[in-house]
Amino acid sequence: GAVVSQHPSWVICKSGTSVKIECRSLDFQATTMFWYRQFPKQSLMLMATSNEGSKATYEQGVEKDKFLINHASLTLSTLTVTSAHPEDSSFYICSAEGFPRMVRSYEQYFGPGTRLTVT
């Protein structure tokens, strides 16, 4: 149980175009989803936290107009990289917290990641 999928697994796009990445919880309801970004050989940096039906909370330094997050249902969150540039090339990983959320249990289930390359 607790499987999270991401689509696409990799994408190459031209500079200036927009790319949408989907994150789905397949066998549980995800009240909260998280989007991370990971550069090669670096750690995961939290970009934003999204709760179903409400606006995402962005981390400091993350442009909300550039990285649009929509959490329309309890099983789907999307991240759209708008007007992508080569510096946006990275590994984008989502994770989800399940419902019902156990007290003192903060386990997150990670998706397989999406590797974005902007040319």
Added chain:
Amino acid sequence: GQQVMQIPQYQHVQEGEDFTTYCNSSTTLSNIQWYKQRPGGHPVFLIQLVKSGEVKKQKRLTFQFGEAKKNSSLHITATQTTDVGTYFCAAIGGEYGNKLVFGAGTILRVKS
């Protein structure tokens, strides 16, 4: 962005040798989690530590949470080539609030 201090950054060991990675936080944590990421893969949850001084074992892996809930360690006994990957700690609580804040990771390479 926020990050938990994790050392060493990189370790290369001979198969059969032990390995340890350490995480330190300046803030008292609610809990700490450990993840393993294989090359080209995504982080996979290993364990969560909640109690002060807690020690948990998973086969050859031993996880410890400090008495002050500010530091943690992961120790692998007699490493195997299958242990290769990056090990991350991730902290919750204190100044991090409900967010999962990752350490920089320790890359483990094992020579057979």
